[in-house]
Amino acid sequence: MDEIAERLARLCAQAGDDGLRERAERYGVGEALTRLGQAARAGSRTAAVTADLDALDDAFARHGIDGLTVGPRGFEPLRGGRAHPVVTVWGCPAEASCSRLEPQERQRGSRTPPPACALTGTPLVPRKIRL
Structure with missing residues (x-):
């Protein structure tokens, strides 16, 4: 499965109720979420889809919700630090x-x-x- 398909699958799993839409609107990325729904229906895998996924992740991360479409991330300190x-x-x-x-x-x-x-x-x- 390609990266965009995996990220859309993670987003799909989160979109079961109106909570995702409400937060996307509140965080200023409601239009990106709408475009992602259209891209999922059309099977689109363009750079614009990646940009919308990134915008959604960035907006949600700024509000404490990390890894919305990319999965959980971990911190690894630099060696010797x-x-x-x-x-x-x-x-x-x-x-x-x-x-x-x-x-x-x-x-x-x-x-x-x-x-x-x-x-x-x-x-x-x-x-x-x-x-």
Whole structure:
């Protein structure tokens, strides 16, 4: 199977409900998703299809959903390196915290308030995760 067909198959498995469409619209790639549906129906395997798949993956990854069409990815440190990347996320503020983590979107000049816990109404706190 070619790479585009594999990526479309992964996308197809994710598209069972309206959640994918809603997120694609919210993340600004709704038109790319529409074109991918048309390409799948037509059996198209052009560079434009690859570009739309890449755009979809990039948009979803920026919002914490990695590997939408390419599958899971892993981090491998450089040989001899001791550095570990650190990701900052919003986490549960409770002393005995739950496992909820939300990506922090970094937008220049934006002071977006943190999301809040739906149970307590308390704002989530920044947490650093060492990969």
